[in-house]
Amino acid sequence: MYRQTFIQWGQAHIVLVVPVEFMEYETVIGLEVHVQLKTSSKMFCSCPADYQSAPPNSTVCPVCLGLPGALPVINRKAVDYTIMTGLALNCEIPEHTKFDRKNYPYPDLMKGYQISQYDLPLAVKGCLEILVNGDQKTVGIERVHLEEDVAKLQHVSNESGVNYSLVDVNRSGQALMEIVSMPDMRSPDEALAYLSSIHSIVQYLGVSTANMQDGSFRCDANVSVRPFGAPEFGTRTEVKNMNSYRAVFQALNYEVERQCNLLEQGDRVVQETRGWVEERNITVSQRSKEYAHDYRYFPEPDLPPLIVDSKWVERIKSLIPELGHNRKLRFMSEFALSDYDADLLTLSKDTADYFEEVLNLYSTAAVDIANVHKMVSNWILGDLTRLLNLSSLSIYESKVSPGKLVQLITLISTGSLSASLGKTVLEECFESGDDPDNIVAANGYVQINDVTVMEQAVSDVIDQNPKAVADYLDGNESAARFLMGQIMKLTQGQANPDVANQLILARLETERVK
Ligand code: ADP
Ligand code: MG
Ligand code: ZN
Numbered sequence: 033m034y035r036q037t038f039i040q041w042g043q044a045h046i047v048l049v050v051p052v053e054f055m056e057y058e059t060v061i062g063l064e065v066h067v068q069l070k071t072s073s074k075m076f077c078s079c080p081a082d083y084q085s086a087p088p089n090s091t092v093c094p095v096c097l098g099l100p101g102a103l104p105v106i107n108r109k110a111v112d113y114t115i116m117t118g119l120a121l122n123c124e125i126p127e128h129t130k131f132d133r134k135n136y137p138y139p140d141l142m143k144g145y146q147i148s149q150y151d152l153p154l155a156v157k158g159c160l161e162i163l164v165n166g167d168q169k170t171v172g173i174e175r176v177h178l179e180e181d182v183a184k185l186q187h188v189s190n191e192s193g194v195n196y197s198l199v200d201v202n203r204s205g206q207a208l209m210e211i212v213s214m215p216d217m218r219s220p221d222e223a224l225a226y227l228s229s230i231h232s233i234v235q236y237l238g239v240s241t242a243n244m245q246d247g248s249f250r251c252d253a254n255v256s257v258r259p260f261g262a263p264e265f266g267t268r269t270e271v272k273n274m275n276s277y278r279a280v281f282q283a284l285n286y287e288v289e290r291q292c293n294l295l296e297q298g299d300r301v302v303q304e305t306r307g308w309v310e311e312r313n314i315t316v317s318q319r320s321k322e323y324a325h326d327y328r329y330f331p332e333p334d335l336p337p338l339i340v341d342s343k344w345v346e347r348i349k350s351l352i353p354e355l356g357h358n359r360k361l362r363f364m365s366e367f368a369l370s371d372y373d374a375d376l377l378t379l380s381k382d383t384a385d386y387f388e389e390v391l392n393l394y395s396t397a398a399v400d401i402a403n404v405h406k407m408v409s410n411w412i413l414g415d416l417t418r419l420l421n422l423s424s425l426s427i428y429e430s431k432v433s434p435g436k437l438v439q440l441i442t443l444i445s446t447g448s449l450s451a452s453l454g455k456t457v458l459e460e461c462f463e464s465g466d467d468p469d470n471i472v473a474a475n476g477y478v479q480i481n482d483v484t485v486m487e488q489a490v491s492d493v494i495d496q497n498p499k500a501v502a503d504y505l506d507g508n509e510s511a512a513r514f515l516m517g518q519i520m521k522l523t524q525g526q527a528n529p530d531v532a533n534q535l536i537l538a539r540l541e542t543e544r545v546k
Contacts, residue, residue, distance in 0.1 A: 057257040057295070059288050060265055061223045062215035065230055067240045068181065068248040069113050069207040075180040076104030076147060076205055083202035084246060096205030098142030103334055106131075110178055110207035111154065113239040115340065115348045117209060118155025118176045120233050120355065125345050129154050130337040131178075134327045139197065140182040142204050150329040153177035154340070160213075160233075162225040171226050172214030181206035209239070215254065215265060220284035224277055227251060232356040236381050244275055253284055256301065257291045266291070267301040271315050273308045283308040287315055359384055367391075367405040376413050386427045387412055389434040394441070407441055415455055419462045431465030432458065440468040448472075450479045453525050480526045483535070486519075489527065490535045493518045494543070505544055512536065 071081050077095035080086070094102035115125055132150035158173030183204040189195045211230060217223045231249060234240045242249040251274060256266035271287055274280045286308075291301050306315040331337075354362070356378045363374040363384075378384045390408050412427075416437070420430060440457055443449035449457065449472060460471045472478065480486060493515055494501055500518075504511035519532050 056259060057288075057292050058260050058262075059217075059219055059284075060215050060256045060258065060268070061217040061220070061284065062254040062268075063211075063213045063217070063223060063226060064252040064254070064270075065211040065213075065227070066250040066252075067117075067209045067211065067234050067242065069110050069209055070238065070240050071107055071109045071113070071207050073107060074205040075107050075110055075178070075207040077102075078105075079205065081206055083206060086202055088198075088200040088202060091202045092204070096142065097201060098144070098204070104147060104332075106335060106338070107207055110209075111338065111340075112348055113207075113237070114154045114176055114178045114209050115345065116237055116352060117211070117234060117239055118158060119345070119349055120237055120352060121155070121158040121160055121173045121176065121211070121230075123155035123158030123173060123176060125155055125340055126152065127340055127342075128152055128337060129340060131332040131335045132329045133332050134179075134329055136322075136327055138182070139199065140185050140204075142183060142201060146179060146182065147332050147335070148179035148210075149177035150324075152337075160226065160229055162222065162229050164219075164222050164225045169222065171216045171222075174212045174214050176209060176211050179208050179210060180204070181208040215256075215268075220281050220288070223253065223284055224281055227277065227280060232379070232381075236353060236355045236359075238353070238381075244277070247275065250275070251280055253280060253287075255284055255287045255291070257288060257295065266295075267303050269301065269303065269315075270305045270321065271308055272305060272318070279308055279310060282313060283315055286313065290315070356381070356384075363387075367409075369405060369409055373406075373409050373413060377409060380427075382427050383412065386434055390437050390441075393434055393438045404441070404445065407445065408437070411437060411441060411458070415458050416462075419459065423462075430462060432461050436461055436465075436468055443468060443472060447481060447528065448479055449477060450525065450527070450529060452520070452529070453477045453479065456525075478526060479528050480523055481528045481531060483531065486523075486527055486532055486535055489519050489522050490532070490539050493522060493536075494539060501540065501543055504540055512540065515540075 069081075073079060074081050074096055077093050079091045079093050079096055083091050095104055118125055129149065129152045131147050133145040134148045134150070135145040137144055153175040155176035156174070158176070160171050160173060162169050162171055181203050184200045184202070186198040186200070187195065188198060213226065217226060231242050231244075234249070235242045240248055244250075253271045253274070254268045255271065256268035258264065258266040269287060269291070271283045274283050287306070294301055302317075303321040305318045305321060307318045308315050360374045360378040363369050363377060364371060367374075369377070376383075377387050387408060390412075391405065394404055394408070416427070416430070416432060419432075420427060423430075440449075440454060440461065443457070444451055444454045457468050457471050457477060460466065461468055464471075466474075497515060497518060500511045500514050504515070515536055516529070516533055519527055519536065520529070523532075
């Protein structure tokens with residue numbers, strides 16, 4: 033929606049037509065991120081946590097089924113992971129913490145209450161630096177707490193039009209960590225930067241797979257708008273149901289515009305929970321907002337309060353690995369990579385690990401090291417990433433192990449394989465998992481470096497293409513590229529392109545003086 037507005041500039045009155053959300057209102061966003069923890073058992077029982085691949089309702093016990101009388105036991109690993117995340121987010125770790133019951137009735141909540149943390153969470157008062165369009169900004173972290181996940185409902189309707197729901201209890205009782213930000217973000221761009229930074233941190237810490245598609249990493253977005261300069265925040269809505277960054281971004285933009293329009297029309301924003309409907313690109317009202325008192329929180333009587341002493345905190349602190357941002361800086365200084373390349377390589381921990389594994393394997397080879405870093409980075413970020421994207425595989429799922437990439441790059445850097453044939457070899461290795469050395473031997477993919485052999489090819493191509501030669505001599509530079517292409521064709525891509533290029537240019541010059 034657009035709106036006319038007037039500003040005075042000296043003597044002049046200027047009419048501006050601007051989208052309302054940019055002109056009059058400030059956006060305020062706070063995110064609640066739910067992260068499923070990578071523990072081996074569930075939060076309060078010993079059922080296996082690997083629920084995604086298990087048949088429905090097979091990883092359950094009286095505790096996670098919510099049977100009366102069953103007693104929960106705290107998963108220490110989940111507590112460790114939450115403390116670790118809190119520390120990585122610069123939080124304070126209070127000594128006293130406890131679990132509380134959050135009561136609400138819903139078919140996916142087996143006990144009729146969720147064990148969560150209310151007033152004494154494991155981590156509080158943190159902050160996170162984010163980078164948005166080159167500007168640094170700090171987002172406050174209100175709290176990081178631990179709770180349990182709920183069962184999974186699947187709504188079905190059969191051919192006779194009967195609607196019913198299926199319950200899979202496997203997810204019930206999974207360890208779930210919630211990270212709550214302060215309402216510090218001021219645009220959907222900032223929200224995305226925050227989200228991807230949190231995502232990177234939990235992945236690097238190894239506390240979660242943080243897979244958004246399968247629901248291991250979920251985000252509820254709280255958003256409000258207010259006139260610029262207003263002392264109070266506006267009424268917020270909470271948007272759920274987004275399972276990609278794109279969806280979060282679109283839902284936030286939609287909500288900002290919707291709220292601005294309401295205010296423009298003199299209406300109020302209603303505090304409520306809304307759901308993002310991917311197919312229609314809109315948010316719809318789901319239910320009116322519940323408040324803390326609706327949940328009748330009280331301390332979980334079946335669990336003791338937890339004392340997290342400084343020794344425990346120190347132990348966890350010592351386990352924190354190098355995080356993405358630092359790793360990126362190290363890649364830039366240690367391997368002389370550009371900001372851009374280092375950023376892409378460290379975006380996912382797996383890619384960064386893979387890169388370093390290749391370099392470690394390579395470190396014995398006697399080649400120009402600065403060049404090798406760039407070469408390895410180019411092969412990973414270029415052709416390998418392209419193949420991974422096409423097949424939706426992650427880097428360690430592919431058949432191109434670090435060792436195989438080393439073989440390939442060695443063949444190229446020693447001159448026995450041209451870069452263009454290298455791409456073919458990579459594709460074949462990606463398909464079959466065969467060693468690049470074998471692929472090259474089996475197909476005779478050797479680079480021709482022999483000048484005599486290449487001179488013959490140059491001669492043949494010059495003889496067979498008099499028109500291109502004439503064009504070149506007339507000043508048409510691209511004719512040389514055409515001739516070069518013919519040489520590669522004649523040698524089945526095996527000619528060393530640098531040498532061939534030099535030979536053909538020299539030969540063309542001798543044609544000129546003829
Ligand atoms: P609730 O359980 O009611 O959703 P939480 O404390 O878990 O409350 O989360 C509230 C979230 O909403 C926080 O991320 C906070 O930053 C954000 N928030 C609070 N007020 C506003 C507001 N006016 N506009 C946008 N976000 C807000
Ligand atoms: Mg909320
Ligand atoms: Zn169980």
